[in-house]
Amino acid sequence: MNIFLRELKANRKALIIWSVCMFLLVASGMGKYTVYSSSGQNNELFNNLPYSLKALLGFGSFDVTTMSGYFAVLFLYIELVAAIHAVLLGSNIIAKEERDKTTEFLITKPVSRTTIITSKFLAALVNIFILNIVSLLSSIVMVDAYNNGKDISGEIFMFILSMFIVQLIFLSIGMLLAAFIRKSKVSGSISVSVLLISFIISKITDLTDRLNVLNILSPFKYFSYKDLVAGKGLNFGVFLLSIVLIGIFSFSTYFFYRKRDLNV
Template sequence: MNMFWRELKAGRKALIIWSLCMFLLVASGMGKYTAYSAGGAGSEVFKQMPSTVKALLGIGTLEVTVMSGFFALLFLYIELTAAIHAVLLGSSIVAKEERDKTAEFLIAKPVSRAAIITAKLLAALLQIAVLNLVTLVSSFIMVSAYNEGKNISGEIALFLLSMFIVQLIFLSLGAVLAAGMSNPKSSGAAAAGILVGSFVISKVTDLADQLAVLNVLSPFKYFSYNRIVEGGGLSIGILVLSILLAGMFAALTYFFYGMREVRF
């Protein structure tokens, strides 16, 4: 339990900074809504955009002049930010003992490596949950301040639930890379590279429908924004498979960390 609190204390400042940045992202993004909802020049710009540009911006067929469509557009960047936080947190929380030369102190304690990883993953899980909660509350507050149409609180909750699953996937991905790579110090760069690659894939498949099969490689495409906006909710099958994927990465983290030769 002491290791759990130790990890939370170590990540406290970073979590506060990320939470503040997420609030500012939501607030600044929602501040642009009136430019499009009023049906003025901003709205016309979106209407005149080629479909390829709309796909790259994450607009697609979304109606950004209404709150549900605009929030879906903004959510793309919210989710990307949360995923970056999760993947970097997952890699750093496992690799930092070797990076900071404190691995000998930790391994020498009368606890198993499995207990060490459990404490680290639970601390990381709580941190991404806090960031998700901050984003959820920020979204409720800012949307209510600008929304003059129907209440979309249910849609926001579904968006944030899908984001939490994506956070879990990238958190566990970062952790398994740090545990499995021979040089865990480079796991952060590798994890960030994979995240960027998966985001690029999500944009490529938006541009070319015939490449939709590649969506399996991008957690950003596991949950359909249009489906949420249209009231279809989240796919239970995809939800279960995503949790299983995160669980598999977590299990591999235990396996690789238990087998690795820790550098002191």
């Protein structure tokens, strides 16, 4: 069987589960919008919360009584779930052959390791794209169901586009670590740890502007939610930086995978 199709089939059930979970996350999150948009007492209580607590919860300075502000808050959790999926997918799609003792299946085929990595990367890319589309459609449909103000479909599209780039960064990180580290359990644990550290950094820099220099270490902070809510789109410089990082991580994956000894 073609390696690309084999990987699509192997990840099909997991993709369905992640897609259902993403839809439920968006649906349940949007179901809470009416609480913030219609209850003055709750809003007053919320506004009196310390800024540090609101920042940690992802509310920051957003006006959650508006649909765009509320979606920006919900998007934090949508992006986190998508990033976890991406980094786990990147790590597992490389490491699973040795973990599942199916390495011999690959090395007996008349294909190079470069072709193997390319096929796996393309299969992972399709998985991420599908989850991205599910996130986009779920968000547009659920926002439209609760939105009584101006249409924010354009802002939602830009949010999801920024998420796609972040997903690619974490996918390439997961693949790189799996190609570099021979033990699948170790590479998977380190991949998730990198993501969690990145997320923690994003929360720390939300608390104080004096540590904004650390944002370079967290893809979660590459694209400003405030700019996306304001309709300013993606920062072109950050977009280029992201593409460069994805390229470096991907090239390194090819390099280390070609050099490593595969356990049969």
